[in-house]
Amino acid sequence: MGTRPDQNGxxxxxxxxxLVIILTAIGAAALTVAAPxxxxxxxxxxxxxxxxxxIVKD
Structure with missing residues (x-):
C-alpha cells in the first residue's frame, strides 16, 4: 500500500x-462600515x- 497522492506534496x-470564510468576513465588515x-x-x-x-458538512 502506497501513500495517497494528496499527501506527497x-x-x-x-x-x-x-479563505472563503476570511473573504466573507472582510466583505461583511466593509459593508457594515459602509452601511451600518x-x-x-x-x-x-x-x-x-x-x-x-x-449541515452540509455533517
Missing part, C-alpha cells in the same frame, strides 16, 4: 474553506450560511 498554507443600518441582516445572513455549511 506540501500542504497549502490556507485551505479554500478558510444593515449590520443586523448581515449578521443573520452569516449565521444562516454558517448553519447551512455545518
Amino acid at each position: 506540501p500542504r497549502p498554507l490556507i485551505s479554500t474553506r478558510a 443600518w444593515i449590520a443586523i441582516p448581515i449578521g443573520v445572513g452569516v449565521g444562516v450560511v454558517t448553519l447551512l455549511t455545518q
